[in-house]
Amino acid sequence: MARPGRPAMPKPKLHPLVDSFLDMLTAERGAAMNTRQAYWRDLADFSLYLRDKFKKEVVDASTSEIKTYLEDLGNKIHVKGKNRNQIATRTVARRLSALRQFYRYIVSENIRKDDPTTTIESPKQTRTLPKTLSEGEVSQLIKTAAHGGGADSIRLVCLLEMLYATGLRVSELVGLPMSAIGEDMQFLMVAGKSGRERMVPMSDTAQKAVKNYLDVRQQFIGHDDKGTQAQWLFPSRTSESGHLTRQRFAQLLKDLAEAAGIEENRVSPHILRHAFATHLLSNGADLRSVQKMLGHADIATTQIYTHIVGDKAKKTVEEKHPLAKTGTGR
Numbered sequence: 523m524a525r526p527g528r529p530a531m532p533k534p535k536l537h538p539l540v541d542s543f544l545d546m547l548t549a550e551r552g553a554a555m556n557t558r559q560a561y562w563r564d565l566a567d568f569s570l571y572l573r574d575k576f577k578k579e580v581v582d583a584s585t586s587e588i589k590t591y592l593e594d595l596g597n598k599i600h601v602k603g604k605n606r607n608q609i610a611t612r613t614v615a616r617r618l619s620a621l622r623q624f625y626r627y628i629v630s631e632n633i634r635k636d637d638p639t640t641t642i643e644s645p646k647q648t649r650t651l652p653k654t655l656s657e658g659e660v661s662q663l664i665k666t667a668a669h670g671g672g673a674d675s676i677r678l679v680c681l682l683e684m685l686y687a688t689g690l691r692v693s694e695l696v697g698l699p700m701s702a703i704g705e706d707m708q709f710l711m712v713a714g715k716s717g718r719e720r721m722v723p724m725s726d727t728a729q730k731a732v733k734n735y736l737d738v739r740q741q742f743i744g745h746d747d748k749g750t751q752a753q754w755l756f757p758s759r760t761s762e763s764g765h766l767t768r769q770r771f772a773q774l775l776k777d778l779a780e781a782a783g784i785e786e787n788r789v790s791p792h793i794l795r796h797a798f799a800t801h802l803l804s805n806g807a808d809l810r811s812v813q814k815m816l817g818h819a820d821i822a823t824t825q826i827y828t829h830i831v832g833d834k835a836k837k838t839v840e841e842k843h844p845l846a847k848t849g850t851g852r
Contacts, residue, residue: 537579540565543627556693556768564620567595581628585638592618592642611645618644654796659784660686663775666782673738677756678774680735681766685791687728688712689798689816692791696766698755707732712817722815 544561547553553561569580571591578587592614599610622639629637655663664686667678685695694712702711707729710722724732743751744759751757754765761767772790779789795816802812813821 534566534570536566536569537581539581539628539631539633540569540624542631543624546627554693561620561623564617565624568617568621580624581633583638585641588618588621588638589642596645615644618642653788653793654800655784655788655793657797657801659782660794660797660801662782662784663778663789667778669781673741676735676738677742678778680731681756681771681774682794683728683731684710684724685794686798687725688722689795689802689812690722691795691817692768692771694817695791696756696768696771697763699753700755702755703732718817718819720814720817 540562543565544558547561548558565580568583568588568591571594572578572580572583572587575590576583576587595617596610596614599613618639622637625634625637625639628634660682664679664682667675667682669675681695684690685692688695688710690698690710690712698710698712704711708724710724712720712722739755739757742759743757750764751759754763756766757764758766758770761770768791775789775791775794776786779786799812799816802815803809809821809825
């Protein structure tokens, strides 16, 4: 399914090695479906470009052809405003990363002897600080969501409270099975990236929101002979997966932001995840605990949040947490 605002890409027949590579990502690296689809989009875009411009298949691409593709890709990205170059750089870097992994794979499978990406340098990126919301703005969103009082409002409040209490990725949240919540609801068992499981605590407020939602949850389950909806915490009658989609939740948040008087582009599931992390650090939480709850494999990823918290909390993290001093973590 295409993301909102993104035209649906036609499903071209790609080289069989692309499917083999994607299967490897799933089987050997535990890549999630969203990750697999992202790699498919990147490789499909390059494959179509290569066929059109050079009349070649992806398996036969040369270094110069890949460089030409990346240059053309950077030039054709049309984004208004000061972040245009930054977005183009990120896109090119991500696409190059996908190509590198693909060609390493086919070299490891002895399909070709050389890797055409080895001499291509990644574009230098400037790391931007994550967007976030204030504690007051998060409270305003939750209050606005609760205003309707019906089943839809109760579900939205539950989604907000859980996201803000746990910092889950949106795909993790909407894809939670009923088995993820224990009887006491104090913890969630979350299957994260690459199949890594983690246990995340739930606040009292989030537990209460879940209990209220479970009273109306049945209203979101339609005729479900196969049980595809009933297995999910947030079922959906209309989605193929049987559960609420990332796209639908994101749209609900945009509508909620408008109702709450907050700029729409400042509210998204990922920004609420950022708010979870920054507000914890601002209130004295240690960096390693936040890393575990977010499911970051590398603590360096978590450390960026120290740059957007208040000076006092930032000083506490940097002076008192040993991992913050070394910049490493296992």
